[in-house]
Amino acid sequence: xxxxxxxxxxxxxxxxxxxxxxxxxxxxxxxxxxxxxxxxxxxxxxxxxxxxxxxxxxxxxxxxxxxxxxxxxxxxxxxxxxxxxxxxxxxxxxxxxxxxxxxxxxxxxxxxxxxxxxxxxxxxxxxxxxxxxxxxxxxxxxxxxxxxxxxxxxxxxxxxxxxxxxxxxxxxxxxxxxxxxxxxxxxxxxxxxxxxxxxxxxxxxxxxxxxxxxxxxxxxxxxxxxxxxxxxxxxxxxxxxxxxxxxxxxxxxxxxxxxxxxxxxxxxxxxxxxxxxxxxxxxxxxxxxxxxxxxxxxxxxxxxxxxxxxxxx
Numbered sequence: 001x002x003x004x005x006x007x008x009x010x011x012x013x014x015x016x017x018x019x020x021x022x023x024x025x026x027x028x029x030x031x032x033x034x035x036x037x038x039x040x041x042x043x044x045x046x047x048x049x050x051x052x053x054x055x056x057x058x059x060x061x062x063x064x065x066x067x068x069x070x071x072x073x074x075x076x077x078x079x080x081x082x083x084x085x086x087x088x089x090x091x092x093x094x095x096x097x098x099x100x101x102x103x104x105x106x107x108x109x110x111x112x113x114x115x116x117x118x119x120x121x122x123x124x125x126x127x128x129x130x131x132x133x134x135x136x137x138x139x140x141x142x143x144x145x146x147x148x149x150x151x152x153x154x155x156x157x158x159x160x161x162x163x164x165x166x167x168x169x170x171x172x173x174x175x176x177x178x179x180x181x182x183x184x185x186x187x188x189x190x191x192x193x194x195x196x197x198x199x200x201x202x203x204x205x206x207x208x209x210x211x212x213x214x215x216x217x218x219x220x221x222x223x224x225x226x227x228x229x230x231x232x233x234x235x236x237x238x239x240x241x242x243x244x245x246x247x248x249x250x251x252x253x254x255x256x257x258x259x260x261x262x263x264x265x266x267x268x269x270x271x272x273x274x275x276x277x278x279x280x281x282x283x284x285x286x287x288x289x290x291x292x293x294x295x296x297x298x299x300x301x302x303x304x305x306x307x308x309x310x311x312x313x
Contacts, residue, residue, distance in 0.1 A: 086147070
């Protein structure tokens with residue numbers, strides 16, 4: 001069952017189109033990753049998914065409700081974990097959670113029980129009475145997540161929750177995400193760490209320039225680059241046509257692309273063996289190359305191939 005669906009969603013500002021017609025669906029109970037370089041439209045998409053922003057065109061459905069007509073209901077079903085710590089540093093952990101929980105209209109007994117439970121889940125019970133100003137960066141990240149879970153939301157949106165934190169806190173957050181998934185909650189997760197997307201996400205959407213470039217499971221995304229990619233630069237433009245012809249006839253070549261003299265090859269056999277055969281073929285034809293780069297079969301290679309950029313660019 002899909003809990004969120006976007007149908008040709010666009011978002012325009014006065015000077016630009018931040019999102020240009022994205023259609024996708026997010027399943028109930030999955031960890032759904034969104035990857036995109038800076039300026040890709042990722043933040044705008046997240047704001048629309050969490051009912052903080054209305055699309056200019058298109059429709060967002062949340063649990064079969066049209067978002068623009070049910071903003072209040074949608075917001076009550078979504079927990080947002082922003083990059084910034086949206087809590088009061090002079091207040092202690094327990095009081096922070098109790099205060100924000102009271103804004104949801106929860107009864108005192110129920111709220112106290114919920115706050116105590118979340119402090120335990122996030123590993124902060126022993127620091128509950130200390131002000132947040134004494135918390136480490138990782139502890140602040142964890143209590144930020146706890147605040148987003150107070151009202152027991154169906155969907156939890158986490159925007160780079162592990163940036164700049166200690167390994168212990170990172171592991172606790174991973175375990176918490178696993179717990180949320182086992183409870184049947186949907187987690188929408190953005191990250192700049194490819195290993196996180198690979199290990200945590202059931203499916204990943206890659207976006208750039210406001211467009212959805214690819215959406216699939218991590219394993220299927222990685223399979224799209226087979227055994228890896230070989231990139232290199234030709235030295236002479238007059239050899240381009242011959243080089244492309246010779247390369248396309250090699251049995252282990254799945255795809256060949258070029259941008260000017262830069263050639264990119266997706267190979268289906270061991271990449272080191274493929275390089276040896278490729279180099280022998282090019283040398284036989286006296287085709288000169290330089291700047292050879294090997295890209296292994298992983299999510300980062302898929303991302304670079306689709307966007308031409310590193311994730312943080």
